[in-house]
Amino acid sequence: MAQEGNRSQDSSYSDECTAPHYDGQDRHSRSCLMTTAPTTDRTALVRAIASQHLADRGPLMPVLHEVMEELGHIAREDVETIADVLNLSVAEVHGVVSFYHDFRTEPAAAHTVALCRGEACQSVGAEALYDGTRARAGSLGADVEVAEVFCLGNCALGPSGTLDGRLHGRLSAERLDALTEGWR
Amino acid sequence: MTAPTGRVFVPGDAAAVSVGADEVAAAFAAAGAQVVRNGSRGMLWLEPLVEVETDAGRVGFGNVTPADVPELAEVVSRRSQSDLLDHRGCVGVVDEHPWLISQRRVSFVRVGVVDPTSIADYEAHGGWAGLRRALSLSPSEVVQEVTDSGLRGRGGAGFPAGIKWKTVLDTASDLKFVACNFDEGDSGTFADRMLVEGDPFTLVEGMTIAAHAVGASEGYVYVRSEYPHAVAALRRAVDTAYTHGYLGQDVLGSGLTFDLHVRVGAGAYICGEESSMLESLEGRRGEVRAKPPIPAVKGLWGRPTAVNNVLTLCAVPMIVSDGGSSYAELGTGRSRGTQVFQLAGNVKQGGIVELPFGVSLRELVEEYGGGTLSGRPVRVAQVGGPLGAFVPVSGFDVPMDYEALAESGAMLGHGGIVVFDETVDMARMARFAMEFCSIESCGKCTPCRVGSTRGVETIDRIIAGQDVGANLVLLDDLCETMTKGSLCAMGGLTPMPVQSAIKHFPEDFEPQEIEPSGAPV
Numbered sequence: 001m002a003q004e005g006n007r008s009q010d011s012s013y014s015d016e017c018t019a020p021h022y023d024g025q026d027r028h029s030r031s032c033l034m035t036t037a038p039t040t041d042r043t044a045l046v047r048a049i050a051s052q053h054l055a056d057r058g059p060l061m062p063v064l065h066e067v068m069e070e071l072g073h074i075a076r077e078d079v080e081t082i083a084d085v086l087n088l089s090v091a092e093v094h095g096v097v098s099f100y101h102d103f104r105t106e107p108a109a110a111h112t113v114a115l116c117r118g119e120a121c122q123s124v125g126a127e128a129l130y131d132g133t134r135a136r137a138g139s140l141g142a143d144v145e146v147a148e149v150f151c152l153g154n155c156a157l158g159p160s161g162t163l164d165g166r167l168h169g170r171l172s173a174e175r176l177d178a179l180t181e182g183w184r
Numbered sequence: 185m186t187a188p189t190g191r192v193f194v195p196g197d198a199a200a201v202s203v204g205a206d207e208v209a210a211a212f213a214a215a216g217a218q219v220v221r222n223g224s225r226g227m228l229w230l231e232p233l234v235e236v237e238t239d240a241g242r243v244g245f246g247n248v249t250p251a252d253v254p255e256l257a258e259v260v261s262r263r264s265q266s267d268l269l270d271h272r273g274c275v276g277v278v279d280e281h282p283w284l285i286s287q288r289r290v291s292f293v294r295v296g297v298v299d300p301t302s303i304a305d306y307e308a309h310g311g312w313a314g315l316r317r318a319l320s321l322s323p324s325e326v327v328q329e330v331t332d333s334g335l336r337g338r339g340g341a342g343f344p345a346g347i348k349w350k351t352v353l354d355t356a357s358d359l360k361f362v363a364c365n366f367d368e369g370d371s372g373t374f375a376d377r378m379l380v381e382g383d384p385f386t387l388v389e390g391m392t393i394a395a396h397a398v399g400a401s402e403g404y405v406y407v408r409s410e411y412p413h414a415v416a417a418l419r420r421a422v423d424t425a426y427t428h429g430y431l432g433q434d435v436l437g438s439g440l441t442f443d444l445h446v447r448v449g450a451g452a453y454i455c456g457e458e459s460s461m462l463e464s465l466e467g468r469r470g471e472v473r474a475k476p477p478i479p480a481v482k483g484l485w486g487r488p489t490a491v492n493n494v495l496t497l498c499a500v501p502m503i504v505s506d507g508g509s510s511y512a513e514l515g516t517g518r519s520r521g522t523q524v525f526q527l528a529g530n531v532k533q534g535g536i537v538e539l540p541f542g543v544s545l546r547e548l549v550e551e552y553g554g555g556t557l558s559g560r561p562v563r564v565a566q567v568g569g570p571l572g573a574f575v576p577v578s579g580f581d582v583p584m585d586y587e588a589l590a591e592s593g594a595m596l597g598h599g600g601i602v603v604f605d606e607t608v609d610m611a612r613m614a615r616f617a618m619e620f621c622s623i624e625s626c627g628k629c630t631p632c633r634v635g636s637t638r639g640v641e642t643i644d645r646i647i648a649g650q651d652v653g654a655n656l657v658l659l660d661d662l663c664e665t666m667t668k669g670s671l672c673a674m675g676g677l678t679p680m681p682v683q684s685a686i687k688h689f690p691e692d693f694e695p696q697e698i699e700p701s702g703a704p705v
Contacts, residue, residue, distance in 0.1 A: 057402075058447075060467030061464060061465075062447065099452065099469040099470060100452050101450065102409050116371075119372060119613070119616070120371045120528040120600075121371070121529075122613075123603065123608065124529065149451075150369070150371065150623075151371045153374040155372045155373070155374055155528035155600070155602070156199065156229070156528045157202055157229075158528075158529070167201060167413075
């Protein structure tokens with residue numbers, strides 16, 4: 001029953017818009033457009049991304065990654081659009097989005113520090129660095145998120161972390177300050 | 185003797201990049217040098233390790249910074265005879281470095297040596313010989329070579345690869361798959377990442393041989409999202425292999441059709457468990473499947489699927505080109521071939537040590553590792569990832585092979601070794617093992633989902649000094665339930681670090697006496 005309800009929501013949604021031509025080459029302009037784009041453009045883009053993967057086996061994960069890359073997060077409306085295109089229930093798509101740490105449902109902060117809390121990094125002080133950085137996130141910049149990650153595969157050069165997605169090793173509070181200078 | 189001949193190698197490996205290799209490479213390029221972005225040699229404490237090609241071999245310089253580059257680049261451009269070996273940071277001819285020459289590099293033989301983007305370089309260093317030989321053999325002959333080699337799954341379970349492949353080969357189906365588990369999530373492991381970043385064509389070749397051997401037409405590599413450099417290196421290698429006829433329709437004119445897809449995970453540790461990985465590839469939550477049926481019979485989309493780890497598949501080209509028996513000559517007992525050990529954590533000389541099975545943990549930590557980075561005495565090493573045992577220094581003489589480790593209550597896992605100094609609090613580490621399980625559990629079975637949370641709470645009470653004796657009994661009982669009742673290794677092995685910590689370091693679980701000042705005595 002729940003699935004039926006979701007479905008009818010989906011189709012009423014899809015009636016409102018028509019998917020425009022999707023040009024796979026034009027990544028940059030789409031990214032810029034979408035930060036302020038109205039809902040219908042967002043829907044059209046998500047629909048186009050999902051449609052491109054219809055012929056793949058198990059298309060959901062690649063579609064979700066591409067939506068993340070293009071739009072920064074997966075909104076509730078995107079879940080409905082993807083479910084509609086891939087012929088899945090909204091519950092199935094929501095279940096996958098909520099299972100994986102990488103898929104966010106809200107926009108990210110302006111800058112993200114992700115610090116490794118794996119055992120190898122812990123052995124060289126990662127827990128203190130993580131706790132300390134969380135406590136002083138505001139000192140790194142106005143809109144900074146401090147997240148945890150479990151292993152970046154840089155276990156001989158810890159503590160490791162990423163700053164806006166870029167990997168750094170041998171981190172310390174001082175190095176974090178230096179590396180985030182441009183954020184302030 | 186050591187005149188530079190032109191090229192400068194600056195690793196593009198993620199570990200090297202994490203300590204400034206990109207900036208060093210850019211500085212060399214700006215100075216007009218011909219820069220090759222190779223993989224890492226695995227001597228990670230020296231990164232960025234720059235190598236300057238000379239007529240005496242490639243001369244290495246450790247921990248190079250952009251500020252060092254102008255002077256080095258000037259020597260390279262002049263191609264002068266000036267003695268590079270006297271230059272600051274020089275570690276000599278890298279191929280003759282004692283840390284490397286004492287190793288037996290089989291899987292890592294090309295890593296750090298070749299240009300990972302060059303298919304010609306790959307072929308010049310022995311690449312594709314295994315595939316060419318495999319295609320001249322019948323599938324069952326290839327499976328036999330792998331069986332003869334004694335190769336066992338390098339992901340951690342150690343299951344004989346040849347037997348797995350034979351099951352897939354013997355299971356009739358119009359569609360079969362090979363899947364590579366590249367979800368290397370264990371803290372302290374990075375061999376899969378470094379191999380693929382430094383020598384990606386080996387994985388392509390290994391998977392194509394596997395496809396021929398088991399009768400598969402499609403392959404999937406599941407790479408964790410924390411490895412963007414590896415994803416890029418692998419995708420580039422797959423595209424190049426297609427262009428050169430090593431993938432796709434009629435591979436090398438043999439009639440084999442094999443399509444290889446690279447898929448990316450999304451930050452779930454559990455997807456390194458093979459059935460969770462299959463679920464994720466199919467586009468679902470990464471929840472563990474009950475076995476049987478095993479993936480070799482019913483795997484991806486219900487079809488027979490050979491699921492292997494990166495290191496397993498990357499050993500295959502050499503096994504097939506040189507014959508299974510040559511690989512089987514290495515190693516000890518039922519652990520044949522080489523193991524890629526990864527030295528990590530609080531260790532002075534961290535990196536990749538590939539040796540035949542049987543080397544002792546002491547030799548790895550003390551001789552290759554050189555002790556701790558902090559300079560304090562080593563207290564413990566965790567072997568085999570977050571689900572592996574804590575081994576105290578008194579147990580370091582154990583030979584590193586599957587059986588000897590199992591006998592001592594530990595496991596080899598994926599070959600990662602995380603070193604801790606004397607400041608480590610083992611009760612905190614035991615708590616972390618339970619906490620990690622509670623964060624990363626897929627939630628399908630109760631012992632893992634609920635047991636891990638109860639484990640954190642129980643250890644918290646022990647740390648707080650509440651009913652320590654009774655809570656230790658309760659914790660032991662909980663560990664037994666998780667070990668015996670969990671669906672997969674996540675819940676089933678989380679007790680291993682917990683119980684080994686309690687067994688070897690009981691003093692860390694005893695109530696701390698508090699002085700009036702509040703400081704522990």
